[in-house]
Amino acid sequence: MNEEKIGNEQKIRRPRQADIATLAGVSVSTVSRVLANEPGISDTVRRQILKVAAEHGYPVKSATEAVAGGLALIASDGVTGGLSVFYEAIVDGLRAGAAEAGMPFEIRMVREDRTTPDAVRDYMRAASAEGLFLVGIDPNEMLRAWLLDGMTPAVLVNGTDPMMQLDGVSPANFFGAYQATSRLMKAGHRRILHLSGSHRHTIRERIRGFEAAIAAVSGAEGRFVDLALQGSASGEAHERTAAILAENAGFTAAFCMNDFIAVGVLEAVTEAGLRVPEDFAIVGFDDLPCALMTNPQLSTMRVDRAALGREAISLMLSRFRNRTAPARHICQAVIPVPGGTVPNAETRE
Structure with missing residues (x-):
């Protein structure tokens, strides 16, 4: 589809992301990520897509528009029991991904056996967080039920959900x-x-x-x-x-x-x-x-532990946009x- 044709069709309909992708010479998924202000796209590509979108009347979310905050709870038993170096790199990836996305982000160490719904609710309120990252923590049944009932955006980091109800990222x-x-x-x-x-x-x-x-x-x-x-x-x-x-x-x-x-x-x-x-x-x-x-x-x-953190941020941004979408799990290759x-x-x- 050439630019002239798109220009004519704009009279009767708003351009689609596929149209923007064709004009910018990128994939539709790349356009989708840029328009959602997701991290991981080069500045050059991002500017080109936003320029094309603006020129053809596609509504673009302001880069300064507030992104909901996230709170990461990390199992203190793990990070203080010898695996601190493992989780340090994951946290670095979380922080970097959150910064790129403009996501307010806090982290707190907790005892895994104390992750009750009431405690987690208090942690999230104190951090003004809308999304929850569980780092090295498999949610107990009470916490799982609370997250699902309230449709609370949650991502398991270095974790997987065998019931396929919660988003997660882990090594393969x-x-x-x-x-x-x-x-x-x-x-x-x-x-x-x-x-x-x-x-x-x-x-x-x-x-x-x-x-x-x-x-x-x-x-x-x-x-x-x-x-x-x-x-x-x-x-x-x-x-x-x-x-x-x-x-x-x-x-x-x-x-x-x-x-x-x-x-x-x-x-x-x-x-x-x-x-x-x-x-x-x-x-x-x-x-x-x-x-x-x-x-x-x-x-x-x-x-690649830092990559786990960055992918978790991407999953959370997607969950913020659609809280009813099926859960996704991302596996990072192990080399x-x-x-x-x-x-x-x-x-x-």
């Missing part, structure tokens, strides 16, 4: 775990440990990914080692791995829920006199700074990071 936990386990099997290992907790939906997806990868290879055997994760994750992993190695059960590799756990496994394996990766191979998850400090350097799976705890053959994948 199932496929990341599947690939991590496959890395070990491609290196020739067939008896593999998986050290993990089972306390969150996202973590259970990693367990499912591990089990699926084991089931896909004839003769492979996996053993799930359920960790309590009440104190030091590395310390508990060290203790459990040492006990398993003492059984002489023939396990030669481990996929670990996160890099802290992998550090404990590596210490136990080394103390047992085994060579890594020749006798025992290890893959972690999250690509935390400690992965660079082990000897040999840890093979792990990278999670293998080569290291020295799996044979070097993995770098050729």
Whole structure:
């Protein structure tokens, strides 16, 4: 559709976003995001779309129009129990995305077992927040019911809703775990440990990914080692791995829920006199700074944590615009990071 034709049709109808997209040479989704003042679009593209829209009479939301505020509740048990570096990057992404969108944004650490509807309502009122980000928190049934009944915009950050009622963003936990386990099997290992907790939906997806990868290879055997994760994750992993190695059960590799756990496994394996990766191979998850400090350097799976925060802001902006739309869940890809705890053959994948 050329510009002259659009000009004639404006006499009888308002131009559509598809018309603006054609004239600006971009996709309709890009036009939609710019007109909604969503983040993640370059200034050059944004200015071009707004210019075309203005020239053809499309009503444009003022960039200075107030955006509803958001409050992020983050599980204090997680951020003070060793995972602060993981959540720090997520919060950075949330803050950056909120700033780009002009969204007033506050964050508060809370005990997950105290996220009652009354408490959350008070937190949101104090922050003048219309939207709620639950960071590392799986809502209990009372909180879930309150959010849904009141149609409160809510996004699970590093979380997923198995009932598909709440928006969420998370790493691709199932496929990341599947690939991590496959890395070990491609290196020739067939008896593999998986050290993990089972306390969150996202973590259970990693367990499912591990089990699926084991089931896909004839003769492979996996053993799930359920960790309590009440104190030091590395310390508990060290203790459990040492006990398993003492059984002489023939396990030669481990996929670990996160890099802290992998550090404990590596210490136990080394103390047992085994060579890594020749006798025992290890893959972690999250690509935390400690992965660079082990000897040999840890093979792990990278999670773009800042991207999780930015995507959560995008989901919230969409929810502000339409509170009755079906829930959406965004999965961020998890990227293998080569290291020295799996044979070097993995770098050729």
